[in-house]
Amino acid sequence: MKVLHLSTFHQFGGAAIAASRLNQALNRAGVSSAMLVSETSANEPTVTALAQTAWQKRWATARFALDRLTFLPFERSRDVRFTFSPALIGTDISQHPLVQQADILHLHWTTFGFLSTRSLSNLFALQKPVVWTMHDMWSFTGGCHHSGSCEGYQHQCGNCPFLRLPAPDDLSNSGWLRKQTAYQNARLTPVGCSQWLAKRARQSSLFGGLSVQSIPNPLDTHLFSPLEKTAARQELKLPTHKRLLLFAAAKVSALGKGFAYFQQALALLRQQFPNANDVELLIFGGGDESLLQELPFNYHFLGSLKNPRQIVAAYSAADLFVIPSLEENLPNTIMESMACGTPVVGFEVGGIPEMVQHQQNGYLVQYRSVEDLARGMQWVLEQPEAVFSQLAANARNYVVTHYDEAVIARRYIELYNSVTQAGPPPTP
Structure with missing residues (x-):
């Protein structure tokens, strides 16, 4: 055949x-x-x-x-x-x-x-x-x-x-x-x-x-698998003692990727999260970096990543992956992040609810709700280490079972x- x-x-x-x-x-x-x-x-x-x-x-x-x-x-x-x-x-x-x-x-x-x-x-x-x-x-x-x-x-x-x-x-x-x-x-x-x-x-x-x-x-779950977080951050020259929120898109400025919602939710997170000073952003993808300069947190922009090892390192380095897309089918980025043991926060739209199990391997956000998007990011960040480890394990296991x-x-x-x-x- x-x-x-x-x-x-x-x-x-x-x-x-x-x-x-x-x-x-x-x-x-x-x-x-x-x-x-x-x-x-x-x-x-x-x-x-x-x-x-x-x-x-x-x-x-x-x-x-x-x-x-x-x-x-x-x-x-x-x-x-x-x-x-x-x-x-x-x-x-x-x-x-x-x-x-x-x-x-x-x-x-x-x-x-x-x-x-x-x-x-x-x-x-x-x-x-x-x-x-x-x-x-x-x-x-x-x-x-x-x-x-x-x-x-x-x-x-x-x-x-x-x-x-x-x-x-x-x-x-x-x-x-x-x-x-x-x-x-x-x-x-x-x-x-x-x-x-x-x-x-x-x-x-x-x-x-x-x-x-x-x-x-x-997804090749042997290639996309968790790296030790500190080692991944050192590889990408990222701070090892910060909480890193990841945003990734082929074109960061594309309207459907919901960057405006991400920006507004971050402003709320800055106001509401007690440990906001410990939070920084990790962003990779194409587009104009000037968009990032108005974000309310320090950010690390990696540009467009082509090397699979660097992509795996970026997912592994993050504490959570945020996908505020307004239109999605079955995003590769969610699959990749979860395979690397990184929980996902995203809107309940398209095929995302088939991937993200609410408070099991991430947080499903009410569609177009800036408030709930901020709440979801904060929820993941506030989890005790044992609970967060279980979230990460659940994310990885779901991908291996369903998408390998x-x-x-x-x-x-x-x-x-x-x-x-x-x-x-x-x-x-």
């Missing part, structure tokens, strides 16, 4: 990292698994870039730019520029040798100029079994990656709140219609990384008639066997 994963990015962003980890986990489990991406970000034997030459790389960049330009005239504001993908721009990979040789095509996050809706239609026309791991809602909406409070995807998209001029026949409606046509007779099995996302897919008009599965992303790569690879292998035995749909 040959499996080919299709992803716009190789190691940039949570969806690409999850896809890459699954590819590696399947190979370690004995499956012939490979990955085809727009461009590679590192040399990896089982990963192939569609863009090989300098010209092809320039064209890949141009496709990304064209994809964004197609949305520019329609966007409600700059704030939503990367939250909606029309998928009008892409490339036809249906005749690529890796696609032709594959027994199963496994889609991940494919927009931003890699695969258009027409590209997907050409893949589905091959009548190969297709597994689609949904890292957001895009596959079953008219174009948004997360719909927020809008439930138009349950019927037929239109009047989209992300668009400057919403209308029944707007860009989201035409995107929905294109997907409806593309999905006809496809041998498609959607998979939600979280139960929350799988439930939404089952409620959708595009995937509601399909057998939607729910399988989490995998061997567990997830086994579940996907069972799914692959099932979809290959099902055969193509009947000809209409």
Whole structure:
């Protein structure tokens, strides 16, 4: 059985990292698994870039730019520029040798100029079994990656709140219609990384008639495992006698990551926590460091971390990880933090409640409540050493039991066997 994963990015962003980890986990489990991406970000034997030459790389960049330009005239504001993908721009990979040789095509996050809706239609026309791991809602909406409070995807998209001029026949409606046509007779099995996302897919008009599965992303729990806290801090040149609160995001300033809520909650924590002078912040990710200068605690900014050892050290060095995201599926960061024995404080949104068990391995916060976010951070910090050690152990054990790569690879292998035995749909 040959499996080919299709992803716009190789190691940039949570969806690409999850896809890459699954590819590696399947190979370690004995499956012939490979990955085809727009461009590679590192040399990896089982990963192939569609863009090989300098010209092809320039064209890949141009496709990304064209994809964004197609949305520019329609966007409600700059704030939503990367939250909606029309998928009008892409490339036809249906005749690529890796696609032709594959027994199963496994889609991940494919927009931003890699695969258009027409590209997907050409893949589905091959009548190969297709597994689609949904890292957001895009596959079953008219174009948004997360719909927020809008439930138009349950019927037929239109009047989209992300668009400057919403209308029944707007860009989201035409995107929905294109997907409806593309999905006809496809041998498609959607998979939600979280139960929350799988439930939404089952409620959708595009995937509601399909057998939607729910399988989490995998993690190498041998790589992501706790380091001794003092040693981790010394490795990163951090203070050894402070309480460190960790915040991490690919782009710290992204609205969906809730940095403003984090900042407000820290102001409350500074007022309410008796030992506030012992607290400092640890932050890693991309973005403008000037955002951090108004925080009410001293901070240590590590920038974007690429080396897995440094990432593990950062999680291990922290006393707790704070994730105030307003939209999430099944965050890799929560999984990584818990695997390193660091409890998590985060909003009760998306797939987070499936990961964080309230006051067992972290603290679930009332959605968008600054007060409860501050309360959650303080609750973890105030726990006696024995209770905190149990929180850390619970966090680690939960990840090993539910998300270890061997567990997830086994579940996907069972799914692959099932979809290959099902055969193509009947000809209409």
